[in-house]
Amino acid sequence: MALTSEKLTNNQQTVLDLLEKSKEPLKAYAILFDIQKKGIKAPLQVYRALDKLIEIGKVHKIESKNSYIACEHKNCDSSTSTSFLICETCDQVTELKKKNLSEYFAKQSVQANFKYSKHNLEIYGVCKDCKNKK
Amino acid sequence: MALTSEKLTNNQQTVLDLLEKSKEPLKAYAILFDIQKKGIKAPLQVYRALDKLIEIGKVHKIESKNSYIACEHKNCDSSTSTSFLICETCDQVTELKKKNLSEYFAKQSVQANFKYSKHNLEIYGVCKDCKNKK
DNA sequence: TTAAAAAGTGTTATAATATAACATATCATA
DNA sequence: TATGATATGTTATATTATAACACTTTTTAA
Structure with a gap:
């Protein structure tokens, strides 16, 4: 299956939606705080979603800021x-x-x-x- | 005073010596472990020395590895x-x-x-x- | 179709990285 | 020699990230 059409799980989609709405890169614990209302309770749930999203190229990590940002490029298939x-x-x-x-x-x-x-x-x-x- | 001739304090010199001896970048707590015999006991002492060394360009941080490395260039005066x-x-x-x-x-x-x-x-x-x- | 494999989840605990706060000490210099 | 800037030592704590484990869901392929 092509990476660009990969189906995301609920947690992954929730994290991605938040990052795509955001104007700035977000930190993992800021993401956690924002999506607790959606049933995500623990840091690991966020980090696991981020790991997957990074792997498929939908999200990038900004190392010098320990922050995460949604990829701006359509069909980005690479991390x-x-x-x-x-x-x-x-x-x-x-x-x-x-x-x-x-x-x-x-x-x-x-x-x-x-x-x-x-x-x-x-x-x-x-x-x-x-x-x-x- | 020229930055390149700036006199370092004991803690700063101890951390720099260790980094200059090392073939690879070192993590802050690895540095701490290595120099405890020299009287440096707390993480903050290491981080403060690193901050100063980075400021004067003697040390650089490798963000994606949370590691620190001595500058290879003579007379580097910039961070x-x-x-x-x-x-x-x-x-x-x-x-x-x-x-x-x-x-x-x-x-x-x-x-x-x-x-x-x-x-x-x-x-x-x-x-x-x-x-x-x- | 269903059993096995792969991927994801929820949870608790803890590791790894870094800074806050505060009292004290040292050093340059005017 | 006092004064301002910088550094130190220490304890505590904040921030970022992963380990371990039991369980569930999805995918694959026999």
Whole structure:
């Protein structure tokens, strides 16, 4: 079965729905707090749902913030690489398409005699909206 | 006073010495365990030393591994950006020089109308040594 | 179709990572 | 030498994440 049409369980769908509604990345315990009304009571239920969603590429983890965000790309079927623009002012996160970047990193890696497999990139700065507000 | 000649305190020097001896990145509690014989007894003492060492650019954090590594570059005076090659086989980490990468990311950011400030890049793959061992 | 395998659930407990708060000490420097 | 900044030692606690186990549901394939 294609990953993109994979059927989610209730817990997985509940967590994904919340992340897709959110403008910012959410922390696991913030997710837990928000969905307790839907019968999810324990951290493990959240972490297990997140693990699966990450595995199928619907959710990404932002490592430097211990936060999770729904993938913005339609039909994303991969959890391998992630690239983000993170606004230091408003915490909004934008996901970069990764094809060019992956190719660039693969090239850079070759120079170090290193076989590229995947990457996480977190770029910090000021987003469009916050630049304009100044 | 130039950052590169900044005098370290005993705790800071003890933590830095350990990280510089290590082939791999170390976790905070692993550092604590290793230096308890030197009078450091509590996690906070380690975290405070790490905070300072990171601030002056002598140590970097590898976010996806919650681990810390001594900077390989002489006279590194900045904690802003980091770029690593991380071997999935042996856990060795190589730090990439960041100038080219920073310029590249700054350019990529402009396209998204985003003002680049700094980045963390973690590239996973197989290092030279592990490729050869196969 | 049904038995076996795989995946998911609910729950309690606990591990691993990191910071708060506060009293005291050290050090640079004016 | 006092004063302000930085660091220290300590206890307690917050935050993030996983282990273990019994049970249920779904998928697969004989």
